Amino acid sequence: MSPTATPRPAPAAKHPVDQTLPFGKLLGAGLQHVAAMYAGVVAPPLVVGIGVGLSTAEIAFLMSASLFTAGIATLLQTIGFWKVGARLPFVNGVSFAGVAPMLAIAKAEGPDDALPVIYGAVIVAGVFGFLLAPWFCKLIRFFPPVVTGTVITLIGLSLLPVAFNWSQGGNPQAADYGDIKYIGLAAVTLLITVVLRRVLRGFLKQISILLGLVAGTLIALPLGLADFSAVADADVIGFPAPFHFGAPQFAVAAIISMIIVMIVSMTESTADVIALGQIVDKPADEKTLAAALRADGLGTALSPLFNGFAASAFAQNVGLVAITKLRSRYVVAASGGILILLGLCPFLASVVSLVPQPVLGGVGLALFGTVAASGIQTLAQAGLQRGDNVLIVAISLGIGLIPMAAPNFYHAFPESMRIILDSGISTGCVVAVLLNLAFNHIGRGSQSDTADTATTEHDTTPEMEPTPAAHGH
Secondary structure (H helix, E strand, O other): OOOOOOOOOOOOOOOHHHOOOOHHHHHHHHHHHHHHHHHHHHHHHHHHHHHHOOOHHHHHHHHHHHHHHHHHHHHHHHOOEOOEOOOOOOOEEEOHHHHHHHHHHHHHHOOOOHHHHHHHHHHHHHHHHHHHHHHHHHHHHHOOHHHHHHHHHHHHHHHHHHHHHHHOOOOOOOOOOOOHHHHHHHHHHHHHHHHHHHHOOHHHHHOHHHHHHHHHHHHHOOOOOOOOHHHHHOOOOOOOOOOOOOOOOOOHHHHHHHHHHHHHHHHHHHHHHHHHHHHOOOOOOHHHHHHHHHHHHHHHHHHHHHOOOOEEEOHHHHHHHHHHOOOOHHHHHHHHHHHHHHHHOHHHHHHHOOOOHHHHHHHHHHHHHHHHHHHHHHHOOOOOOOHHHHHHHHHHHHHHOHHHHOOOOOOOOOHHHHHHHOOHHHHHHHHHHHHHHHHHOOOOOOHHHHHHHOOOOOOOOHHHOOOHHHHOO
16 A cells, blocks of 8 residues: 555445345344245135136135245345345235135136136236335325334234134134144243343344244144144145236226225335334335335236236334344345245145144244334334324324224125225325324424424434434344
8 A cells, every 4th residue: 555545444334134144144033034934825825726726726826926925025125126126024824815806806806717717917906016115105205203103012912813813723614723722832932032132142132033933833743733734745846837827807896905905015015114113213214115115016927927816015023123132134035935935846835834833823923012012112103192192193093993993893884895994004194194284284284283393393302312222122
């Protein structure tokens, strides 16, 4: 170096979201994400396959295809390219919001044309979502802490019934649904997970959820609560051949219903992106949100090519990120790679399916409860000393919890409206945004409201400044 040369500045440290981990840790942490979301990915194709009247082998093929396409959608979201992908630790999978409309399409079209019509509608809905993303993302300015905290809390609370259902066996029609053996296995799994989280250190502590799942499954084996039939019948290698069920068909009514589903999914994804951005301490802006929604749209449009369905963010994995503190997007990218391998190897997919649903229910209670707790932490920043903001939270949570507390509440409404109303996250989100507009935007220039609204949008008062703990760290 010459005497006059100036030293180069040290490179800026990478944000934890963009840091990589050693291969072994990536694999272990990625498996943990797969275990947490596996049941959510295979459930929609299982329900749709039964509704369409597919054989057991065809349903297994449909489930493998959904794993494969979920892996592709996850890589689009975590790694991304161009303006596609939030580049956050986001798992994408099959959206359950589309199940009811797809069953309605199957009933209307008949078993022979059901899947081709469904796939045609999903392709159009995905393209629609991709094109709409740059405009839809502008909604982010209507998501101050009073709205985001409410929606994040609602996401966690709305997911808890899923954990309760798993803990009871997962099949409400079964004669032994809710048997003490199922609930006991869920409770033991949760206890083991908590103990492991408390006593382990380092990376083992971060994968305590995965270790809890393994321990719960080992306990279930001698009790006869693990089903080996899927492993015995699974092929070692299988590829989801493009358009296996026929070329896509495009029916107007089906397309409209799936576009509505896409809008609902985009609303939920908006809330999920904002929630995850806060948890990983990398708040989502319009650019990030638009990229995330493009990934949802592109993933949805590509999925039918390989016999998959609409793709959207999985909220349960947001809770896993909050618990483990593993914020690297490459961990979730690894889970995307694992999902692709599972889709190409039905035998491996069946091994993962050995995890009994009560075991998933035990850890799900912790995962989903953590999401709700993150929302409460955000609400602590939302200026709840104002009565108006308390009212926004109260009404939004109340309306958002209707589908969970009273599942048949909207039974007399038209099917097209129920697609939206039966999604408590979406209805609660819309209500929170509208109430925030009414109380904190419209007419906010009046003198009576100016003082009250000053801190609502930006939380700039010293005592309300966010802390690392408030973002789940």
